[in-house]
Amino acid sequence: MSVLKIENLSASYRKNKVLYDVNFDIQPGSLTGIVGPNGSGKSTLLKVMLELHPKLTGKVKFFNSSLSKTKTRVGYVPQRGSVDWDFPTNALDVVLMGLYGKIGWFKWPARKDKERAMESLSKMGMADYADRQISQLSGGQQQRVFLARALVQDADLYLMDEPLVGVDAATEAAIMATLKELKMAGKTVMVVHHDLLTVEEYFDHVMLLNRTIIKYGKTEEVFTKENVQKAYGGVLRWMKEA
Numbered sequence: 001m002s003v004l005k006i007e008n009l010s011a012s013y014r015k016n017k018v019l020y021d022v023n024f025d026i027q028p029g030s031l032t033g034i035v036g037p038n039g040s041g042k043s044t045l046l047k048v049m050l051e052l053h054p055k056l057t058g059k060v061k062f063f064n065s066s067l068s069k070t071k072t073r074v075g076y077v078p079q080r081g082s083v084d085w086d087f088p089t090n091a092l093d094v095v096l097m098g099l100y101g102k103i104g105w106f107k108w109p110a111r112k113d114k115e116r117a118m119e120s121l122s123k124m125g126m127a128d129y130a131d132r133q134i135s136q137l138s139g140g141q142q143q144r145v146f147l148a149r150a151l152v153q154d155a156d157l158y159l160m161d162e163p164l165v166g167v168d169a170a171t172e173a174a175i176m177a178t179l180k181e182l183k184m185a186g187k188t189v190m191v192v193h194h195d196l197l198t199v200e201e202y203f204d205h206v207m208l209l210n211r212t213i214i215k216y217g218k219t220e221e222v223f224t225k226e227n228v229q230k231a232y233g234g235v236l237r238w239m240k241e242a
């Protein structure tokens, strides 16, 4: 069973081609770190797959089908900075949005939906903040609310854009524990990640990206000095020698 298969994908912003010849078939049940230098197209890759930005060429298949037919099985955690946090809503409502695919946009959430959303907030240590306006949460708390929203959706594939950026050590540990639980439950998780020092500890698969796939596969096979330097243009000092 294929979870996410990409063929010959390319995309651009106006005339600036930022992704070309992208091909991969994600290992089901894997926890993959998407790693590459700034501007290498990591966020764009997620957005194009999720049809938030148009592709120029290529095929994107979720569960051997289209995104529109599999939407409730795909969870997305966007970059925190890409969201309007002044939007007047509270943490619980943000989490309830994760259920809308299932309960329908114009239906009032039932008590059990609220209970599920509260459970998910509790799991991320955010139950006490359910009624708090999202603009009044710290960055790390906002990130936890996003994770709670993804969890309540109970998707089979999660795409997360830098969930660990700007969070403290406790939040990072809580988020990583959650991602590992998702993996243990048989879910597939892909995470845009910046910290090369934690790649081996956190991810069983790595996708090295620099406008195209430099290498994708098991961490121990792919995350080598040679491949990482290829992805980063050879300017990177290999951290293991430091």
Ligand SMILES: Nc1ncnc2c1ncn2[C@@H]1O[C@H](COP(=O)(O)OP(=O)(O)OP(=O)(O)O)[C@@H](O)[C@H]1O
Residues within 6 Å of the ligand: 013, 018, 036, 037, 038, 039, 040, 041, 042, 043, 044, 045
């Ligand atoms: N909305 C946009 N309009 C025009 N160009 C864009 C836009 N968003 C991204 N780009 C450009 O596309 C390229 C890829 O950007 P993208 O955000 O996908 O990279 P990234 O790997 O996620 O970067 P980072 O690690 O800095 O978050 C960059 O050169 C960027 O400047």
